[in-house]
Amino acid sequence: xxxxxxxxxxxxxxxxxxxxxxxxxxxxxxxxxxxxxxxxxxxxxxxxxxxxxxxxxxxxxxxxxxxxxxxxxxxxxxxxxxxxxxxxxxxxxxxxxxxxxxxxxxxxxxxxxxxxxxxxxxxxxxxxx
Amino acid sequence: xxxxxxxxxxxxxxxxxxxxxxxxxxxxxxxxxxxxxxxxxxxxxxxxxxxxxxxxxxxxxxxxxxxxxxxxxxxxxxxxxxxxxxxxxxxxxxxxxxxxxxxxxxxxxxxxxxxxxxxxxxxxxxxxxxxxxxxxxxxxxxxxxxxxxxxxxxxxxxxxxxxxxxxxxxxxxxxxxxxxxxxxxxxxxxxxxxxxxxxxxxxxxxxxxxxxxxxxxxxxxxxxxxxxxxxxxxxxxxxxxxxxxxxxxxxxxxxxxxxxxxxxxxxxxxxxxxxxxxxxxxxxxxxxxxxxxxxxxxxxxxxxxxxxxxxxxxxxxxxxxxxxxxxxxxxxxxxxxxxxxxxxxxxxxxxxxxxxxxxxxxxxxxxxxxxxxxxxxxxxxxxxxxxxxxxxxxxxxxxxxxxxxxxxxxxxxxxxxxxxxxxxxxxxxxxxxxxxxxxxxxxxxxxxxxxxxxxxxxxxxxxxxxxxxxxxxxxxxxxxxxxxxxxxxxxxxxxxxxxxxxxxxxxxxxxxxxxxxxxxxxxxxxxxxxxxxxxxxxxxxxxxxxxxxxxxxxxxxxxxxxxxxxxxxxxxxx
Numbered sequence: 001x002x003x004x005x006x007x008x009x010x011x012x013x014x015x016x017x018x019x020x021x022x023x024x025x026x027x028x029x030x031x032x033x034x035x036x037x038x039x040x041x042x043x044x045x046x047x048x049x050x051x052x053x054x055x056x057x058x059x060x061x062x063x064x065x066x067x068x069x070x071x072x073x074x075x076x077x078x079x080x081x082x083x084x085x086x087x088x089x090x091x092x093x094x095x096x097x098x099x100x101x102x103x104x105x106x107x108x109x110x111x112x113x114x115x116x117x118x119x120x121x122x123x124x125x126x127x128x129x
Numbered sequence: 130x131x132x133x134x135x136x137x138x139x140x141x142x143x144x145x146x147x148x149x150x151x152x153x154x155x156x157x158x159x160x161x162x163x164x165x166x167x168x169x170x171x172x173x174x175x176x177x178x179x180x181x182x183x184x185x186x187x188x189x190x191x192x193x194x195x196x197x198x199x200x201x202x203x204x205x206x207x208x209x210x211x212x213x214x215x216x217x218x219x220x221x222x223x224x225x226x227x228x229x230x231x232x233x234x235x236x237x238x239x240x241x242x243x244x245x246x247x248x249x250x251x252x253x254x255x256x257x258x259x260x261x262x263x264x265x266x267x268x269x270x271x272x273x274x275x276x277x278x279x280x281x282x283x284x285x286x287x288x289x290x291x292x293x294x295x296x297x298x299x300x301x302x303x304x305x306x307x308x309x310x311x312x313x314x315x316x317x318x319x320x321x322x323x324x325x326x327x328x329x330x331x332x333x334x335x336x337x338x339x340x341x342x343x344x345x346x347x348x349x350x351x352x353x354x355x356x357x358x359x360x361x362x363x364x365x366x367x368x369x370x371x372x373x374x375x376x377x378x379x380x381x382x383x384x385x386x387x388x389x390x391x392x393x394x395x396x397x398x399x400x401x402x403x404x405x406x407x408x409x410x411x412x413x414x415x416x417x418x419x420x421x422x423x424x425x426x427x428x429x430x431x432x433x434x435x436x437x438x439x440x441x442x443x444x445x446x447x448x449x450x451x452x453x454x455x456x457x458x459x460x461x462x463x464x465x466x467x468x469x470x471x472x473x474x475x476x477x478x479x480x481x482x483x484x485x486x487x488x489x490x491x492x493x494x495x496x497x498x499x500x501x502x503x504x505x506x507x508x509x510x511x512x513x514x515x516x517x518x519x520x521x522x523x524x525x526x527x528x529x530x531x532x533x534x535x536x537x538x539x540x541x542x543x544x545x546x547x548x549x550x551x552x553x554x555x556x557x558x559x560x561x562x563x564x565x566x567x568x569x570x571x572x573x574x575x576x577x578x579x580x581x582x583x584x585x586x587x588x589x590x591x592x593x594x595x596x597x598x599x600x601x602x603x604x605x606x607x608x609x610x611x612x613x614x615x616x617x618x619x620x621x622x623x624x625x626x627x628x629x630x631x632x633x634x635x636x637x638x639x640x641x642x643x644x645x646x647x648x649x650x651x652x653x654x655x656x657x658x659x660x661x662x663x664x665x666x667x668x669x670x671x672x673x674x675x676x677x678x679x680x681x682x683x684x685x686x687x688x689x690x691x692x693x694x695x696x697x698x699x700x701x702x703x
Contacts, residue, residue, distance in 0.1 A: 012486055018493035025500050056482070083485035091549070105489035105531055107524070108496045 004049040004119045005029040009039040009065065010081065011057045022108055036060025036068075043073050050118045052111070053098075055082040055089050063093060070097045075125060077118035081106070150447050157439040162432055169428045173421060180417045184391070184410055185380055192378060192393040192406050195330045195338070202326060203303075203399040206318055207286055209235060210305045214314040219307065222247050222314065223255040232258040243300055243317040250311045252278055259317070260296075281306050281313055288400045291320050291348040291358070299324075299350075299357055324349050327404065335409040337363070343401045345373040354407065363407065366390065372405050481534040488527050488534070495523040551590045553618055553627060553694070554579040560597040561616070564605065571610045575601075578617040586627055587697030588674050596667040596678075600631050600690050603663065607635030607688060621693070626676075629692045637684040646680060 006023060010016040011034050020032040031046070033039050037060050039051065051069065055062035066078055080093040080101035090101030099118040102111060213222075213231060221227055232245045244259020252273030272278040281287040281304040289302045294317075304315040323340070327349045330338035339351035339361060347357050354363040362369050366385040372394035381392045391408040411418075499520045502513065510516070561575055568575050604614045612634040619628045638646060645651045647668045671678040675695045682688040 012490060014490045015486070015493055018490070018497050022493065022497050022500055083482050083489065103535065104485045105492040105527055107492065107528075 003027060003029060004115075005047065006031070006115060007039060007042055007048040007051045008032040009034075009036065009051060009057070009062075010054040011035060012054075019108070019111075023112075026112070036062070036065035039065055040068055040072070043069060043076065047073075048076055049122055050099075050115045051076055051078045052081055052115070053078050055080055055093070055101075063089060063096065066093055066096050066098055075122060077122045079111075079114050079118055146447060146451060149450075150443055153443045153446065154439050157442065158435060161435040161439070165428060165431050165435070169424050173424050176420060177417055180414070181410075184408075184413050187413075188391060188393045188406065188408055189378060189380065191330055191332070192395045192404060195326060195406070196395045196397060196404050198326050198329075199323065199340075199402075199404065200398050202322060203288060203397070206239075206241070206303050206316070207288070207305070207399065209239075210303050210314055210316050211286065214305045214307045217307075219247075219249075219255075219309070219312045222312070225256045225258060228256050229258045239322075241319045241322045243296075243298075243319050245317075246315045248272055248278075248304075248313040248315055250282070250313075255312065277302070277304060278313075290342045290346070291323075293358070320349065330404075330406045333409060333412040335412065337407040338405065340397075340402045340404050341373050342403075343373055345371060348402055361405070363390075372403050375403055477537040481537040484530070484534050488530055492524065492527045495520050495527065499524075548587050548697075549590060550585045551588045551593060552583070552585050553593075553629060554583050556590055556594055557597060557616055557618065557629065560594055560601060563598060564601050568605055568614070571605065571608070573605055573608055573610070573612050573614060575614045575616065578615065580618045580620050580627075583618050583620055583627060584696050586694055588694060592670045592674065593694075596670050596692065597629070597631075599663045599667045600692075604631060604633035604635065604688070607633050609635070625696050626693050627696060629694070630689060631692075632687060632689040634687045637686055638680070638682040638688055639684055643680065643682060647678075 006028050008016055008019055008023075008030060010019075010032070013034065016032040016034065020030045023030040031042060031048070033042050036057055039053070040060075042048070043051070053062050053065060053069075057065075060068075062080060062082075066080070069076065069078065074097070077099040078093070078097070080090050080098045081104060082090055082101055083104040090098075090103075093101055099121065100114055102114060213235075222231075228245060228247065232242065235245075236242045244257065246254055246259070247256040249255050252271045252275070254270060254272075277287050277289055286303065286305045289304075291299050291301045293299055299320045300317050301320055302315055302317050304313050306313050327338050327340055330336075331352050335353075337352045337354050339354060340348040341361060342348055345360055347355055347359055347361055350357045351361060353365075354369070355361040360369070365388065366383070368385075370381060370383055370392060372379065372392070375394045375396055378393065378395045381394070383390045383392060389410055391410045393406045393408075394403050396403050499517070502516050502520065557577070557579070561577070565575065601614065601616075608614070614634070615630070615632040617630040617632075619630070621628055642651075647664050651665075668678050671692055671694070675697075677693045679691045679693075680688065681691070
């Protein structure tokens with residue numbers, strides 16, 4: 001599997017930092033930001049293939065960040081990460097163009113699988129375009 | 130689901146209803162029966178009083194009327210004799226030929242004259258006309274020492290009591306003193322006319338009438354009360370009231386041997402006689418007794434109608450009331466339950482979220498440890514196995530905690546119908562998890578026969594779970610103790626549906642109850658244990674989700690609920 005670029009957006013520092021470390025250990029290009037606003041800046045500055053986006057964050061929340069992000073980079077795939085009873089917000093996210101949603105806590109392998117699938121779809125769509 | 134169970138129909142409420150029932154019934158009866166009885170009594174007594182008054186009045190009138198006739202009769206006789214005595218001289222009248230002529234004239238008008246005699250002031254018979262064979266006897270009689278002779282000489286006229294005399298025919302005499310005062314005209318009158326006049330007052334079947342003199346001796350022959358010239362004695366009475374002293378019209382009611390007799394006594398004016406009339410009022414009172422019977426019958430019918438009406442009205446009212454209370458309690462209960470559930474759901478979701486975040490951190494940290502363990506320098510560590518095992522246990526327990534939080538989350542999301550992908554087998558397993566303890570405690574074995582690769586359906590998992598919980602819970606209740614519950618899932622490819630069959634080994638449902646079990650408020654559980662809403666809500670949930678719910682039951686064979694659900698459309702890429 002080739003390398004792809006991942007942005008982790010989560011306000012929980014411990015979670016974000018650890019997952020970034022672990023993904024980097026798996027040879028992925030990973031960045032972590034703590035808020036929706038920071039995420040939007042990051043995608044401006046740099047191209048990411050897959051964004052993992054926490055639904056509930058202070059400030060700009062997951063759904064709004066997703067909307068803005070899709071406006072800026074429609075081809076970037078987004079995986080929604082929810083710790084809440086938000087199957088609804090997960091589904092809402094998917095209607096807004098997110099690739100899928102994952103319930104916290106999620107084993108890393110599972111998340112990695114989803115990221116790969118998302119990256120595949122992105123490649124596929126870029127290829128078509 | 131069991132959260133709908135509430136506390137309807139407490140025993141104290143029952144007692145209250147009974148009390149209220151009695152209060153209403155007694156009030157209705159009191160306010161209806163009392164006026165009815167009062168009305169009946171007043172009308173009856175008014176009627177009775179006026180009727181009695183009328184009877185008395187009639188009797189009084191009869192007595193006065195008879196008295197007048199008798200007086201008139203006596204008066205006429207006396208007047209006739211007086212006219213004769215005052216218009217003739219002794220010389221004229223003592224001529225028996227002449228006297229005979231006069232006798233014929235007066236007898237032609239009134240057969241009651243029996244004879245006519247002329248007596249001088251010394252008591253000697255001067256002339257006599259009448260039945261000739263008495264002439265010789267009477268002619269020699271001297272009346273000077275007779276009581277009547279003195280009375281007529283001093284008072285001018287005299288009417289005697291009745292006597293039988295030689296002729297053995299009841300009669301009496303009228304004697305009149307002539308104007309000159311030296312002779313007396315004496316007539317014997319047959320008392321037949323008097324008898325006739327008195328008899329006219331013997332009304333009804335048992336009525337009687339008679340005349341007594343001042344010595345209480347009968348002057349006429351009564352129908353029942355004794356014989357002529359004896360003291361009156363009525364056979365049906367223990368003692369005879371004494372009327373011979375009365376001064377004016379007297380009415381007397383006498384009760385003897387349980388029977389009531391009404392007496393009227395009135396003295397005559399011409400003679401010191403008393404007319405007595407006896408009546409048996411029960412004869413005349415028959416209409417009154419009939420009225421009393423009708424009044425009583427009508428009253429009784431009225432009371433019975435009121436009683437029945439009161440009971441029916443009250444029963445209907447109480448039924449309404451109980452039903453209203455019940456529905457109110459149920460809807461209050463539902464409102465309370467739903468608000469409680471909403472709050473509980475929010476709380477559960479909040480807790481789940483708060484716990485999920487730290488769980489995620491723990492899982493990542495454990496994962497990081499695992500990653501580090503695989504690096505070379507640590508691989509040689511003697512405790513590598515221990516480390517790996519510990520990390521594995523941490524991950525396992527995080528997964529366990531995750532299972533709990535996810536269950537809490539699904540519990541929190543029960544309110545609004547949502548569309549989501551539902552793995553029915555998984556959902557059924559979750560539902561069984563909830564009730565497993567209860568089932569184990571009652572020695573009920575829950576067996577599952579799940580269709581492998583059952584397609585994921587699009588539905589509302591929390592509402593479906595509510596239905597499954599309700600049915601499995603009912604199954605446990607139906608079995609009570611020791612039994613089996615079979616849960617089976619089927620994929621019906623032809624109709625693109627899945628089916629869930631829940632069978633219990635309970636006693637089954639009687640045939641006549643089967644059509645009712647989905648009705649709201651239908652319950653076989655004892656009062657207070659169930660609202661009868663569980664199955665009805667389940668039914669409406671399944672209908673709303675586009676499915677069908679059916680029941681089959683044989684008494685003794687258990688009950689099977691079958692739920693058909695559409696598979697629905699895919700939601701999107703997985």
